[in-house]
Amino acid sequence: MDKIAIDAVLNRIEESTGQDANPRIAAIVHRMVRDLFYMIEDLDIQPEEFWAGLNYLAEAGRAGELGLIAPGLGFDHFLDLRMDEAEARAGITGGTPRTIEGPLYVAGAPVAQGEARLDDGTDDGEILVMEGQVFDSDGKPLPDARVEVWHANSMGNYSYFDPTQSAFNLRRTIVTELLKQLDRHGTRPAHIHFFISAPGHRKLTTQINIDGDPYLWDDFAFATCEGLVPPVTRVDDPASMQALGVDRPFSLIRFNFTLHAETANAPRAEVARQRAAVTA
Numbered sequence: 001m002d003k004i005a006i007d008a009v010l011n012r013i014e015e016s017t018g019q020d021a022n023p024r025i026a027a028i029v030h031r032m033v034r035d036l037f038y039m040i041e042d043l044d045i046q047p048e049e050f051w052a053g054l055n056y057l058a059e060a061g062r063a064g065e066l067g068l069i070a071p072g073l074g075f076d077h078f079l080d081l082r083m084d085e086a087e088a089r090a091g092i093t094g095g096t097p098r099t100i101e102g103p104l105y106v107a108g109a110p111v112a113q114g115e116a117r118l119d120d121g122t123d124d125g126e127i128l129v130m131e132g133q134v135f136d137s138d139g140k141p142l143p144d145a146r147v148e149v150w151h152a153n154s155m156g157n158y159s160y161f162d163p164t165q166s167a168f169n170l171r172r173t174i175v176t177e178l179l180k181q182l183d184r185h186g187t188r189p190a191h192i193h194f195f196i197s198a199p200g201h202r203k204l205t206t207q208i209n210i211d212g213d214p215y216l217w218d219d220f221a222f223a224t225c226e227g228l229v230p231p232v233t234r235v236d237d238p239a240s241m242q243a244l245g246v247d248r249p250f251s252l253i254r255f256n257f258t259l260h261a262e263t264a265n266a267p268r269a270e271v272a273r274q275r276a277a278v279t280a
């Protein structure tokens, strides 16, 4: 179809919007429909392809899979880059880099003071000790900062989501299917998730990567960043093992976090989105 004919249809659709429409939602929907109409035209998308795509999204939504597809298509990373740019415009630079939250955070984890052992002792994987401090942008240690951390077991599975095996298997299948069509893998390098927050400071959403992972710079979710790959040292002296209360050598990461003071001229760093939660 020619552009005049396409725009005529689009204009009719946009003009059907009521007077009390939410202007922001209307602008987003109009733009999305317009871009998709032109995508259909430019790529000559056939009806079978359109309905297959709609079904794919419906299935992915039913399976709770969209939160995994978004990072795999780079959306989470793109939103991070836009937030970085907005902060740079507001004069906020340096500090610990942010990187994507992912869909597997669960609110309500037990609170510990100063230090915590994260695992329940049933996993035979390598012991990893991580230590560090949270600083403000002047280099002063921040008291009462909250470090929320989440990590997969040595099988790569996250608790809470792990017991629901059927749903998890289904989501994994759908991602693999899309990525297969794109000739891509669905693997993330080993990483640990963090939310770091402290009163009066911008919340930091980030991850560190475990150096040496073969997928370190080939992350399915594009989340690996310079500055977030701390060195890992191997500790095998008996005194250190005894001090930690473990019976075998372990890996040690030292990594500090730096938070920026809150400011009115940058977008909110606390991003509202639907998250799993367990309440006591």
Ligand code: FE
Binding pocket: 102, 104, 191, 193
């Ligand atoms: Fe993860």
